[in-house]
Amino acid sequence: MPARKQTKAPPVMAEADIAIVRIAPETSFKNKAYEALKEAILKMDIYATPEQVMLDERALSERLGVSRTPIREAIAMLEQDGFVRTVPRRGIVVVRRTKTEIVDMIRAWAALESMAARLITTTARKKDITALRDFFKDFGKDRLPQDHVEEYSKANIAFHQALISLSESPVLVDLTNDLLLHVRGYRQLTIGRKDRTATSLPEHLAIIEALEARDTELAEKRARDHTLGLAAYVEAHGQELFS
Amino acid sequence: MPARKQTKAPPVMAEADIAIVRIAPETSFKNKAYEALKEAILKMDIYATPEQVMLDERALSERLGVSRTPIREAIAMLEQDGFVRTVPRRGIVVVRRTKTEIVDMIRAWAALESMAARLITTTARKKDITALRDFFKDFGKDRLPQDHVEEYSKANIAFHQALISLSESPVLVDLTNDLLLHVRGYRQLTIGRKDRTATSLPEHLAIIEALEARDTELAEKRARDHTLGLAAYVEAHGQELFS
DNA sequence: CGAAGATTTTTGGCATACCAAATACCAGGA
DNA sequence: TCCTGGTATTTGGTATGCCAAAAATCTTCG
Structure with missing residues (x-):
């Protein structure tokens, strides 16, 4: 019942060594967006569609219910993974491999x-x-x-x-x-x-x-x-x- | 002297085949920040310092003369690379490998x-x-x-x-x-x-x-x-x- | 003095607003 | 009808501002 503190100094009283796991950091919108987009990209059959698939930041932010900021960060990550490529003032294209x-x-x-x-x-x-x-x-x-x-x-x-x-x-x-x-x-x-x-x-x-x-x-x-x-x-x- | 157009259709007049190279896309601040931070991280000897190295978004944005937005995107990319790890409300730590x-x-x-x-x-x-x-x-x-x-x-x-x-x-x-x-x-x-x-x-x-x-x-x-x-x-x- | 508690400061997360380049669209003229 | 300009719109890039959680600092009481 005693709320656990993070005091590390005085071992006045042995703390219950309960398995407390450092509460889930409630993954950020950035990470949620990353996972969501990644899954979406993997799920779609990009090689089936004739023309290249494009993503729209604003549309995505609306769909996922968050602002563009976390979306953009997620896009940046996906770009590092090589899943998308963003072209300034053009759009974000889902990369197709040869x-x-x-x-x-x-x-x-x-x-x-x-x-x-x-x-x-x-x-x-x-x-x-x-x-x-x-x-x-x-x-x-x-x-x-x-x-x-x-x-x-x-x-x-x-x-x-x-x-x-x-x-x-x-x-x-x-x-x-x-x-x-x-x-x-x-x-x-x-x-x-x-x-x-x-x-x-x-x-x-x-x-x-x-x-x-x-x-x-x-x-x-x-x-x-x-x-x-x-x-x-x-x-x-x-x-x-x-x- | 004729400004080059991008019309691709009528070969009414042969266009001057001047070597125009699609002007440099002026890499974004995001990418500049990414490169700068990456180089900085690689340059420092993270295994030499006793305590872990931390980065501060605001400090970086000030140092690089850009806002936090492109900095954060760069950080997100570096995190994908495994160079840094950001802990919510804590800070951004440069990862040390075992x-x-x-x-x-x-x-x-x-x-x-x-x-x-x-x-x-x-x-x-x-x-x-x-x-x-x-x-x-x-x-x-x-x-x-x-x-x-x-x-x-x-x-x-x-x-x-x-x-x-x-x-x-x-x-x-x-x-x-x-x-x-x-x-x-x-x-x-x-x-x-x-x-x-x-x-x-x-x-x-x-x-x-x-x-x-x-x-x-x-x-x-x-x-x-x-x-x-x-x-x-x-x-x-x-x-x-x-x- | 010392420590528990309240307060201020710091820090990353997120939303929003505005910009400029590209593009799409539209009206006027040959 | 078909170009040609020009204008409105779209789209990613960037700057700011505010929020809440954590940490750091200060305060107060025993």
Whole structure:
């Protein structure tokens, strides 16, 4: 019942060591706007619309019920992320990536993921590695991935994110997530479509096996080659998918 | 003398094809502030000062001669970069990385650079690869790197950046530059100090050789191991260097 | 003196107003 | 009807002002 104070000096009375978590800072409008806009951008299929998508500060501020100030700050952040580009006196355009850029990003992703695999072989616990198989427990000979592309795609992404998390490297996790957001924006390639889905599952299992075997070099190579395979796929078959 | 118009339709009269370059967009205060603050943060030795460095919006706006608005937008951008963290009603603190974080970043850097090396073996021109040696032309048996650590460190960084640029992958270049900015902030490790400097040069040359030989796997491995070596060094000897 | 409490100051968050460049729109003239 | 100017409007950029939470400072009472 005693209201907790922040006096740090006199231990006259031992304070109840209750788990008080430093009350939620009530995220600012700036951050709320950032999250909202980011989600909105990721949700829309920017590659589907013919003409480029533009944002309007005033319209957004009205829609979100806040002034332009926090909106502008959020826009500035999104611009740092590379999601939008603001042109003075022109407007704010949602950035569309070219096929080349997407391929480039997937390559970087491959680099980071292979490093994650490398680290995992030396630090992760066996049970955590084995747990990676669970993402694909719903698929097998009697339920082929290529027959449930959408669902498999979700499992696919979850697997990759879980894999990288196992590296316990915040940097790898963050960088990869950022890249993935951009790549996913291009949803027509649902991370390797039907024709790639078939080979995907065995490759994933092979990666897991290498991890379990603590074979650093092999795990790294398999992780890298797997994702580079996606890059090559996009590079080869992505023509018609991009404007 | 005729003022150029932007009409694109009727070629009634051939327009003077004067080299008019779309007047410089006069970068905004927001961007100027961003650049200025970023440089200031990178220039100061944040790991040298005992207590954490704080920024003050009003003070900055006064110093830079602009209002708080563009300053705040710049701060928002820097926060996205991970250089500062703003605490509501508290202040803006310049982020200090822990040793673990620095090591983590160097590992990610190793991953990206090894991918760059990989790409280079398949696309770069021989003369561009060979040109990488020039960065170290001032060093040799008669002028050891460890006797000119500061100078060698500069050459070192320039080499790595040039190397990654050769990959012609904007993503790799950008991500690496970002990481490097954070790592360099910790200048007491001048990218591998004296004791590492000795082994650094031969390793660089070995990387170049592998690139010239177009040995993809070897180049990748050497690039990776070289930078991972730095990570290991920091992890082992960085104790006293961090608070 | 010392400490609890009240008050002032500081600091980031947000709203608003105004500016200038770009653009859209419109009326007049060939 | 179709340009040509010119004017109104739109849009991002910037400056200010005020607010509330925190911190710092001062005050007062035991």
